[in-house]
Amino acid sequence: MSAISADGLMAVERQVAPRSVRRWYRQPALAFGVVLLGLIVIAAVLGPLLSPYNPITQNLGQTLLGPSAHHLVGTDQLGRDTFTRLLYGLRNDLRIAFLAVVSPFCIGVVLGSISGYFGGWVDAVIMRLVDIVVAFPFYVLVIALVFVLGPGQRSIYIAITLVGWVSYARIIRSEILVAKRQDYVLAAQSGGLSAVRIMARHLLPNVVSQAIIYGMSDIVQDILAIVALGYFGLGIPPPTPDLGSMINDGQNFMTTHWQLTTFPGLVVVLVGLSLSLIGDGLADIIRPGQA
């Protein structure tokens, strides 16, 4: 493991690469998830380039056409190309879902750290807040909030933030409760480092991985929430394409043009699948890789 250099001092073993990075592509589930998500993201990003059609313009002379060379998945009831709408809908939903995870993540991580590190009445207050939010089912609360705030992107962000932060807070809090007992935290305190510095620089990097992994599944949950909101008509207002409203609209044509409702659903499933695989794969890697 170590070599003794000529004057008796110990030399340090040089590692080839950190274990976690070196092996991710060897895990089939994780690799598959990453590839799938990569394809999805590329499709979403390149959306406008992949299709000449406009997703919003109605073309009432071309309604409800089946799949063809011109329209890969046919058209919907207002003559819009379904494939184009899939791409744009994916784009919108992904963007909103990713962004919608950021605020709850930040708020939850900060509050969870404070709660876990300081304990006492601060902890008690924050945890009671958590209890209140957790008492309601996620979707119910989100839908109710959007209903109150009025449909639209801004409301979706606000609603998801207000409801979603609690999971991150709990995860980080319990990780910190354990981690702060480690001797290296005592050593940092002994070194006269401030609490903020210890939380930010010493504790968080060691515990945030759990929150990130949860974030993966949270993105899935948010996409579904947006889909659900769209289904109830509380999502992104038409005519902006949105997978949820597409599923809802396409329901009426299930028997004749099933592709209008199932393809958006399939896209949602694939996104969810890729994110889940990545989340699980990360969890496997990060746990054994941590010293």
Add this chain to the structure above:
Amino acid sequence: MTIGGAGALSGAGTGGTVLEVRDLRVRIAARHGTVRAVDGVSLEVARGEAVGLVGESGSGKSMTLRAIIGVLPPEAKVTSGQVLLDGVDLVPLSNSDLNRIRGPKISMIFQEPMSALNPVMRVGYQIAEGPRVHLGYSKAQAAERALELMRRVGIPDPERRFRAYPHEFSGGMRQRVMIAIALSCEPEIILCDEPTTALDVTIQDQILRLLASLCRESGVSLIFVTHDLPVVAQLCQRVAVMYGGELVERGHVHDVLLDPRHPYTLGLVRSAPDVEYVRESLVPIPGSPPSLVSPPSGCRFHPRCAFVEQDCRVQPTPLRELPGGRYTACLHYERCEEALADRIRP
């Protein structure tokens, strides 16, 4: 590998070899290669004798015990060698056959009693379980036996403590419970995997004396694994020293520990602070333990040995017998005698 070792009995006990291990090898399949965890270990234990097995972490001592009783982790396998308990080889036996032997003939105690005891089962029932399963005792008979065992191992107020749970006991008491369980079916030999390492000194003293009295009075044999040399001196008659998966020295305790014939044993003795002798300075063993995947050629200790010579790097080093019933793997063991001068006696 032993030359002239098989069949030679030594020391205490009322005669007869209870356990004989012959050239045992254990391999573990790991991602970075095959780990040669135990690489040719041979020893014998006579009836009523306590034999120590010492080494540092990674020496293979715990793996040896587990291989003997057959509780190796799934990645580990005994690739060759024999374990003869009363003449019967345990290695090829199936798990169900082994289960009939574990308890009545051979049992094991561990370092951490909290994880070795069932936390949700009352202590008395755990002690009584063995006799019920293996000896066919009725519930009442087994309970009586459990109480008797609890008294024997020094648990005060056994009637009340019978119904207690493990977490209600102190560390030393839990260790006594584990010893009671190990004794419950009157085995011939008990394997001890560092049972006192996690205990306070005064409690360790109590447990060691308990084990010694058990050997004397019931004639049960012990193999006692530890990294702590004086503990071996306190309890055992003979000792075997392991390094890098191999045995490097074997013999009577006072010979091996006070007058070692292998540089590693010598290094262990000289690097450990001793409450009886105060040396000018401790002499650490330079370097670090060998890789068990690709161990050094020749003698495994040679990269760290102060007396290394050319043949040590290439020649194999099996255990060889020396006069007085001791064995060493060192090709130049006389160097050890010369090096013992710096100890200051009080």
Add this chain to the structure above:
Amino acid sequence: MTEPLLSVSDMAVSFTVGSRLAASIKHEQRLLRAVDGVDLDLAKGEALALVGESGSGKSTFALALAGLRPADRGQIKFDGRVLPSRRSSADQQRIQMVFQDPYSSLNPRLTVGGMLRELIRVHHIVPQGQADSYCKELLRLVGLDGEAMRAYPRQFSGGQRQRVAIARALVLKPDVLVADEPVSALDVSVQATILNLLADLRAELGLTLLLISHNLAVVRHLCDRVAVMYLGRIVEVAPTEQLFADPRHPYTKGLLAAIPRLTADPVREADEGPAVVGDPPSALRIPVGCRFRTRCPIAQQRCEFDDPLLTAAPGSPAHRAACHFAFEGAIDAPPAGQRAAVPGKGD
């Protein structure tokens, strides 16, 4: 007599345990008195050992001394000046600690260099430009290569990690180093390297050392004075050789007798009972009177209500014991032949 560098008076640290309801049902005291009135002095440049088994309170005492745990009671004087309960940064730096577990005492996410540089930066130990050379010098002092700066803790063995931990403790140029069982988690052959390192550092830097240990052999090798703790109190304190040659408190005698020895003879010792019988009482229910009386071979009626104070031996003020019968016989200095030659003591 010169003023001791550190002087602790009547320190007490306790924890509340469990729920109020359960405690009132079981009529059990909820207070776990880990440290229950400890007076201790540490002279400049001295190596003092604090010895005890689990539950003695030695680690808690060490944490309170290093300012990492608040004490309920008691005063700590540093260089004659009383330390406030909230220490200033400067005071905090003067007492640094090395912990027992090398695997949890280093932040796995920081390189060695990162750890050291952070402390240097926050406390302005040396000007920014000199930080790197200062770190390298520190690492050399603890026997590590400059290459170690870029490495993460997981790349080191247990012994090397302890060296890093010692370097980290020394970065802030402390006056006192508190080492809490620094070698207990290491292999025997590695323990020697760390013990030698501590001895060398003492000599080279003039460090004052408080060594917490349960291993009396380690202590004898390294320290000038030994204090023995039992259930939150110091029961005996004496210069090292005197403690080993002539222990006065029954617990110390039992502790010394219980230590396994290489020269033990199982046959000869077969009929002796254990050095100390029974289990230590819970710190939640410390016995009234002398706390050791439940396991003491010479306990008398007096011990049930009269809690002995730490009193000095007549004619030998450096040797103190908390037992009514400690000094019935005269105190003898260890005979000349028994004095071990340990370098650096200079007495």
